[in-house]
Amino acid sequence: MLDMRRMQILRAVVTSGSVTAAARNLGYTPSAVSQQMAALEKEAGIALLERTGRGVRATDAGRVLTEYATVIGRHAAEAETALAELRAGRTGRVSMRYFATAGAPLVAPAIAAMRREHPGVQVELKLFDPDDPVPEVKARRADVALLVRPRDAAAVDGIRFVHLLDDRYRAVLPQGHRLAERAAIDLTDLAEEPWVAGETAGPCLDPVLDACASAGFTPDFVVESGDYATAQGFVAAGLGVSLVPELGLAAGHRPDVVVREVRAPEPVRVIQAAVRGGSPVQPALRGLLVALREAAEASRTASEPSAPGAA
Template sequence: MLDARRMQVLRAVVTGGSISSAASNLGYTPSAISQQISALEREAGTALLEKVGRGVRPTAAGSLLAERAAGLADLLADAEADLADLRAGRTGRLRVSYFHTAGVGLIPPAAAKFRAQLPGVRLDLKMIDEGTLGEVTTGEADVAVIVVGREIPESRGIRVQHLVDEPYRVVLPRGHPLSDEEPIDLARLADESWVLGGVGPGGPCEESLRDAFGSAGFAPRIALETENDYATQGFVAAGMGIALQPRLALGIVHPGVVIRDVCRPEPVRRIYTAVREAVADQSATRTLLSTLAEIAAA
């Protein structure tokens, strides 16, 4: 196999026209240069230089390798520049997965701000189930925005960090006796029928709501469950019950409902980021995480 550094020595000899010229330019002794050329000729299996007067000139094989060495130097320079851009966070790609309602008020503005700051970094966005580390565990995603229940998930090679506690709001049909109050004590809703929407059985959202109901001293009477947040509002508007929905799910509000704060306790949905250790310290990743934190806080 040809040695790339020896090829660069050969290029210096061919460009300078002599062993001594190359030695002077590279800061080596002429003997060291000759040894490098001899080793490269053994690797190539043919002579690369021939003497001409007080200097040397390349053979056909020497001209070929010197030319390729020039191309190799340009390729390495480009690679180093690309690597510097990648380390600085100016280029590259980040694969981001997120749960459904984060795609309403969190991910879009964060992605837009991130791209304005780092237009050379490509963001690949994909929706996942809210309660899992998703594709970060398999290496198919670099960053995941997830919902966490009572236990914070752990996985080797993944950093899990708190992003924000997102409050729930109570969704009431218009004309409800408590619709003019705010905030509403959760315990005052103990006798209501409830519509649960977008809450997977046994998932982190269900855990958060069950804990809140328990802290308020009652178990909810579930009238029905839906898979869609807006459908939940529709059933509330129709008088089928009331609901608790996280703030991100309330970007669009049904005309037949009112939204009120709830307290004692205020239920929250705990949102975390999960990041692969391999990319966690990269500049682009840090920029994305800080952007997510800023948007979440707002």
């Protein structure tokens, strides 16, 4: 196996024309350079240099190795530059899993920000509904996953959770509903109403069921829609009322429904990012997490309660 460092010394000797000049340029002693050249010739099994007057020149074998040393040196410099770009977060690849209602209000602006700030970073996106994305992160098939997870949920070995947003639920009522004129609605006011489920099960329905249980009732679901846009359609048709998280309303609500605050208690789903713990976060992933936090903050600000009586 040829020593790469010795090949670079050979290149210095050949380009400078003498062992003494190469030693001066490299900061070595001439005897140290001579020893390295003798060791390299032993590794190569052939003479690499021949004397010419006061200097040396490369043999055919020496010229071959010098050419390869030049290529290796160029590639090494390129590798150092590439590593510096990765360390700075200007390049790299990040794989992310996300759920549907986080797409437009959180993921899209975060990716747009990444492209502006770090155009060399590639982000692979994959929708995971309805599967649990944490095993994907643990198995290194994804670098980060967005999910709904209570703050007090049990720890997951090897996974760190980063809080992004508390996504509050809002009451969605048909126009002309008896509660539509109120700026805010107590959850108990909806106890006797027929309900439309935006989610059929899972972590997005759990905050609704928990809040209703705290208010002393179980909602009577008469329709299961499977998504929040369809739920609004059923509400508009007068089939029932629904609770929809603010991210589910991020693109706006139908003109034939009314959206109101809910209180006593206010259901909230906690949106977090799951990343692998126990090792430094790669710069590209760190940049994506910053962009997600900024998108979450912008979403939270945009969803501040509107003036009383607004539709």
